[in-house]
Amino acid sequence: MPSRLIDLPPLDLLRTFVAVGRRMSITLAAQDLCIVQSAVSRQIQALEATLGCRLFVRAYRSIEFTPEGRHLFRNADPMLDQLGSVIGMLRPAAERPCITITATIGVTALWLLPRLGGFQRASPDIDVRVAATNRVMGLDRDGMDLALRYCPDAAAPGGAVRLFSEILIPVAHPSLGVSAIEEPAQLRRHVLIDYDDSSRPWLQWKHWLRGAGHKTGTSGNGRLLFNQYDQVVQAALAGQGVALGRLALVGNLLAEGKLAVATARPPVTTDHGYWLLARPGADSRALAAVRNWILAEAAATNR
Known part of the structure; x- marks a missing residue:
């Protein structure tokens, strides 16, 4: 039997939840929605109160999904995408192309x-x-x-x-002074920033390090994992560790000196x-x- 519409949470709460889930950041979600961070936090709290469960685990300068939050995001994200596309098609055509x-x-x-x-x-x-x-x-x-x-x-x-093409090369903030992350001494000193997407193992450190002759994909200082690649790059820009750079996407940041190549090995071209x-x-x-x-x-x- 279909759920009663009156039992569903307000659409603005779901929209804010999806915005936070896409960026895994209250700050960036607030920018996307053109509202203040406190409003985003209040709406997430209101949605959690409506549903009777926590959707995010909040830590210092980071948030993560709870199991309930991850399940809701996987369903709500494509639904809001589809709703937005339908609404866009229904709106009158603009005079400007x-x-x-x-x-x-x-x-x-x-x-x-x-x-x-x-x-x-x-x-x-x-x-x-x-x-x-x-x-x-x-x-x-x-x-x-x-x-x-x-x-x-x-x-x-x-x-x-x-x-x-998709070309990969390790990158880091210049202040870290990483020149060859494949060397054991440098690998032990630095955090690896990883892309948390098991469907694309070639974009993860374990795959790259094996190609560099290592059996393990973790460093002595551990890993930071993000489910969106732009978050991986933002963490590298903040000096939080070494990221596996996708050259087409970080080339400008390398040219501007905001990131630096962190390996002595040549770039890896994927298929x-x-x-x-x-x-x-x-x-x-x-x-x-x-x-x-x-x-x-x-x-x-x-x-």
């Missing part, structure tokens, strides 16, 4: 967003909507115009244009890459402008 791009949260935060200002200055008459989600959104089904896909080269979608896919049949001046801009930025990334 608006191109919707979907990409993973990590690619959006580290590659797309830092470059969007340049496009807006060059094409102020075109609006860009970004749908950041780790769920693969259908171009037709979800009303997306362009998608930045991450996949094995052999599984690239038909019609997709390759943007750049994965980043691809640009356009909605079949979609053809407009605005879409062509955004597509060409992405291709130009990708070419600059590869240089």
